[in-house]
Every structure is written in C-alpha cells, then in structure tokens.
Amino acid sequence: MSEIVFERVTHRFDAEPVVHDVSLVLTEHRIGIVGANGSGKSTLARMINGLVTPTAGRVTVAGLDVARQGREVRRRVGFVFTNADNQIVMPTVREDIAFTLRRHRLSAADAAARVDRALVRFGLTELADRPAHRLSGGQKQLLALAAVLVAEPAIVVADEPTTLLDARNARRIAEHFAELDQQLVVVSHQLELLESFDRVIVMESGRVVADDEPRAALAAYRSLVE
Amino acid sequence: MIGIVHPGNSIVHRTPALAKLGLLAASVTVIALVPSLAWLGAAAVVVASLFAVARIPIAIAWRQVVPILWLLAFAVPVQVLFGGWEAAAFMALRLVLAVALAAVYTLTTPVSATLDAVTTLLHPFRRWIDADRVGLALALTIRCVPLLAELVREVLEARRARGAEGSLLALAVPVIVRALRTAEHLGEALAARGVDD
Numbered sequence: 001m002s003e004i005v006f007e008r009v010t011h012r013f014d015a016e017p018v019v020h021d022v023s024l025v026l027t028e029h030r031i032g033i034v035g036a037n038g039s040g041k042s043t044l045a046r047m048i049n050g051l052v053t054p055t056a057g058r059v060t061v062a063g064l065d066v067a068r069q070g071r072e073v074r075r076r077v078g079f080v081f082t083n084a085d086n087q088i089v090m091p092t093v094r095e096d097i098a099f100t101l102r103r104h105r106l107s108a109a110d111a112a113a114r115v116d117r118a119l120v121r122f123g124l125t126e127l128a129d130r131p132a133h134r135l136s137g138g139q140k141q142l143l144a145l146a147a148v149l150v151a152e153p154a155i156v157v158a159d160e161p162t163t164l165l166d167a168r169n170a171r172r173i174a175e176h177f178a179e180l181d182q183q184l185v186v187v188s189h190q191l192e193l194l195e196s197f198d199r200v201i202v203m204e205s206g207r208v209v210a211d212d213e214p215r216a217a218l219a220a221y222r223s224l225v226e
Numbered sequence: 227m228i229g230i231v232h233p234g235n236s237i238v239h240r241t242p243a244l245a246k247l248g249l250l251a252a253s254v255t256v257i258a259l260v261p262s263l264a265w266l267g268a269a270a271v272v273v274a275s276l277f278a279v280a281r282i283p284i285a286i287a288w289r290q291v292v293p294i295l296w297l298l299a300f301a302v303p304v305q306v307l308f309g310g311w312e313a314a315a316f317m318a319l320r321l322v323l324a325v326a327l328a329a330v331y332t333l334t335t336p337v338s339a340t341l342d343a344v345t346t347l348l349h350p351f352r353r354w355i356d357a358d359r360v361g362l363a364l365a366l367t368i369r370c371v372p373l374l375a376e377l378v379r380e381v382l383e384a385r386r387a388r389g390a391e392g393s394l395l396a397l398a399v400p401v402i403v404r405a406l407r408t409a410e411h412l413g414e415a416l417a418a419r420g421v422d423d
Contacts, residue, residue: 051418071420079418086411087419089362089369091230095338099365100419102341102358131230133372147419 001183002062002076002154003027004048009057011043018043020206021057030177030184032194032214034221035203044203045187048157049077061155078148078182080158084140085133087147093135094119094128097147104151118150122176138169145176155183162190191218232333238280239334243343250331254324263312266319273323276330290329294321337368362421366412377404 004026011019019040035041046052047059050070059066061073081087090096097118101111119125122142127135132143141161148156158177162170174193177184186193194200200217202210202224210220233239238246257269277287298318305314341361348357381400390396 049418051414074418074420079415081411081415081418083411085373086408087415089365089412089416089419091337091368095336098338103420129231129233131372133369133376151420 001027001029003060004155004183004185005058005060006044006047007058007060009044009047009054009059011040011047011052012055017206019047019054022206022208023057024201024208024211026183026185026199028183028198030186030197030199032197032200032217033185033187033203034189034191034194034200034218036225039203040206041187041203042159045157045159045185046079048155048185049074049079051079075151076153077155077157078151078153080141080144080148080156080161082160082163084137084144084164087144088132088140091131091133092129093124093132093143096132096143097124097150100147100151114150114152118146121149122146136169138165138172141165141169141173142176145173149180149182153182155185156180157185157187159187160189161186162188162193191221194218230333231336232280232282232286234281234334236280236334238276238330241334243335243339244346246331246335247340247343247347250327253327257320257323257327263315263319266316266323269323270319273326273330277326280330280334282330282333286333287326287329290333291322291326294325298322337365341365362416373408374405377401377408 004024006022006024006026009019009022010017022040022044033041033045043052047054047066048061050066050073053059053067061077064073064076066073088096090099094115097115098111101114104111106114116125119128122145124139124142124146127139132140135143141164145161161177162173165173170190170193177186177193178196186197188194195214195218197214200210200212200214200221201208202217202221204224209224210217212220241249253269257266260266260269277284298321302314302318305317341364344361344364345357348355348360351357378397378401381397381404384400385391385393385396388396
C-alpha cells in the first residue's frame with residue numbers, strides 16, 4: 001500500500017481553519033473518515049489528490065508532494081464524488097469511461113479493452129451506449145467508480161459515495177469497495193460501511209479527535225454526536 | 227437526444243467524423259447560397275435520403291427538427307411581413323435543412339469521434355490552440371444541455387410546490403445559483419480526473 005502522509009497540515013478558508021494542524025500516516029488498505037458536517041473530513045480527503053492544497057504543512061502520496069507534483073499524484077489517486085452527476089462528462093456510459101483514458105495516451109485497442117473490462121466489472125455492459133445522464137442514481141455511481149478505476153489508480157478516495165443512494169444501491173457500492181485491491185479512503189456518514197475497514201479517523205472542528213480500529217473509533221464518534 | 231448516437235453500420239455511420247464535418251460545413255454553405263426554391267427542394271430530397279440510408283427512424287428524425295419549428299413559428303410571420311412569402315420560404319427551408327443535416331451528423335457520430343476530429347483539425351495550430359481543451363469545451367457543452375434541462379425542471383417543480391408559478395425570481399435565482407455550483411463541481415471532478423494537468 002502507498003503511504004499517505006499529512007505533516008502538520010492546516011487548510012484555511014477565508015481565514016477560518018477548516019483543517020487544523022493534522023498529522024497522519026495512512027498505510028492501511030481501507031481507511032474511513034467520519035465527522036459531522038463542516039468537520040473538515042471532505043477537505044482532508046480532497047487534499048489526497050490535490051483538489052485542495054494545504055495552507056500550511058505538507059501532504060505526500062508515495063513520497064510525491066501533492067501541492068508540487070499534482071499531476072503525478074492524480075495519476076495515482078482516483079476520486080469518487082458524492083454526486084455522480086457532477087462527474088459525468090460524456091453523453092454515453094462507454095464514452096464517459098473512455099474519457100478518463102484520453103490523457104493516458106494509450107493505443108485505441110488498449111483503451112477499448114480497458115473500457116470493456118470496466119463495463120463488465122461494474123455490470124454496465126448492457127448500458128454501454130445509453131445516455132449516461134439517464135441512468136439511475138446507483139448506476140451513475142457505478143459509472144463514476146468505473147470511470148475512476150479504468151485508469152488503474154493505486155489509491156481510490158471517495159467522498160460520501162453512498163449518501164445519495166438508497167439502501168440497495170449503497171450496498172452494491174459497498175460490495176464493490178470491499179472487492180477493491182486498491183488502497184481506499186472513504187469519507188462517509190454511513191457508519192456500517194466503515195465497520196469492516198482497517199482504520200477509522202474521526203474529525204471534529206478540523207481536528208482528528210479519534211483514530212483507531214473501526215469499533216473503537218465509531219464508538220468515539222457516536223458518543224461525540226449523541 | 228443531443229450527443230446520443232442512433233446505432234448503425236451504414237455508410238453514413240462509417241464515414242470518418244472529420245470528413246462528415248467537412249461535408250456538413252460545405253453542404254450548409256451551399257444551402258445558404260442556392261438561389262432557387264427548386265434547388266432547396268432537391269437538397270431536401272438529398273437530406274431525407276441521408277436519414278433513410280442511415281436507417282434513422284422517422285420519429286427520431288422528426289424529434290431533431292421539431293425545436294427549430296417552434297422558432298420558425300415566430301420568425302416566418304415576421305419574415306412574411308417584412309420580406310414577403312418567398313424570403314420567408316427560403317429562410318425556413320434553409321434553417322430546417324441545416325438543422326436536419328446537423329442531426330444526421332450527431333445521430334451517426336459519437337461525441338468521442340467528434341473530439342478526435344476536432345483535435346486532428348486543430349493539430350496544425352497546436353502552437354496557439356490547445357486542441358484537447360477545445361474538444362473538452364465541446365464535450366462539456368453537449369453534456370451541459372441535459373444537465374441544465376434537469377436543473378430547470380427541478381427548480382420549476384420546486385417553484386410549483388411553493389405556489390410561486392408566476393415568479394421569475396423563484397426560477398432565475400435557484401437556476402443561476404445551482405448552475406454555478408454545478409459548474410464548480412464539474413470543474414472539480416475534471417481536475418480530479420487529471421484533465422487540467
């Protein structure tokens with residue numbers, strides 16, 4: 001697994017610290033981040049692929065500085081957003097998955113083979129030529145995941161990927177996450193998703209207030225919000 | 227449906243996107259310049275033949291042309307009033323044929339093929355123009371049509387639920403705010419996919 005390192009990281013938004021002096025070393029396979037709205041958990045996750053850069057401190061992924069080597073980092077880190085609609089660029093399912101590979105300079109045959117594998121893996125083959133924006137919420141999130149994984153990133157970061165889904169589709173996404181070989185960092189309010197993870201970090205007011213194995217960390221979170 | 231191809235293996239489908247783009251530009255120019263209604267009638271037969279060769283069902287072809295008919299419902303009477311029947315007929319036929327030809331192109335050409343064609347077309351100008359960026363702008367334009375349509379539909383529903391059907395403010399403010407937020411999220415998602423690297 002890659003090493004994701006936060007070294008005394010602070011991020012301010014309009015002078016307000018959203019993330020405050022956080023130091024972490026993430027090496028586990030599956031890591032969860034929980035916290036109330038505005039606790040800084042999404043900002044922390046966004047720093048892993050350089051969508052947000054620290055105001056102070058340093059974030060590195062496999063030794064690469066996220067602020068200075070963003071391009072290399074983003075090739076290693078895929079990001080799944082809460083609302084898959086915002087992630088879809090191309091009109092059809094197949095084209096949207098292929099869109100990720102446009103900058104990878106693969107041969108047409110290699111790219112097509114990778115897209116086909118992703119379609120099969122996520123059960124999207126029959127939907128391949130359908131309008132992407134007409135898929136159901138669950139199918140759109142599967143497409144978003146397929147579009148990220150087709151690039152074969154070493155790390156997948158997901159920001160509340162099941163929040164907009166019903167229980168059945170949330171379970172499907174969770175099953176796909178469970179099968180991933182990649183290192184996984186998931187921000188979620190759905191605590192049952194994180195119960196089988198290796199490590200859970202609890203954020204509160206921009207700080208890490210608990211960092212433990214899931215049972216202990218989730219108990220700390222429950223006591224915080226109840 | 228914009229950006230959605232009607233699948234097929236006809237010669238129209240198989241013709242390279244770049245050639246089709248060139249033919250589209252040339253045909254629309256000719257249609258804009260022909261001086262007689264008889265020639266425009268002949269052009270209409272050619273366009274109808276293209277739909278037939280591509281095996282595009284009449285219902286799908288009709289859906290592509292309908293939006294321009296709404297525009298013509300206003301424009302033709304104005305043109306009749308100021309330019310006479312003949313000028314109105316020229317304008318209406320030219321517009322319908324141009325839209326129909328564009329529809330033949332979009333229904334038989336995947337957006338990804340158009341992006342590749344644009345990239346190839348702009349390749350000689352790569353020192354001054356980022357072809358990938360132009361292609362991306364094109365893809366996003368096509369993508370944003372259904373996205374904005376859905377957004378307006380949701381806001382109209384919300385406006386009706388609040389009993390503010392006639393309020394322009396209750397339509398414009400949420401649509402603009404949500405459109406800007408959607409644009410921000412889309413930009414973030416593109417950055418996450420390494421598009422701007």
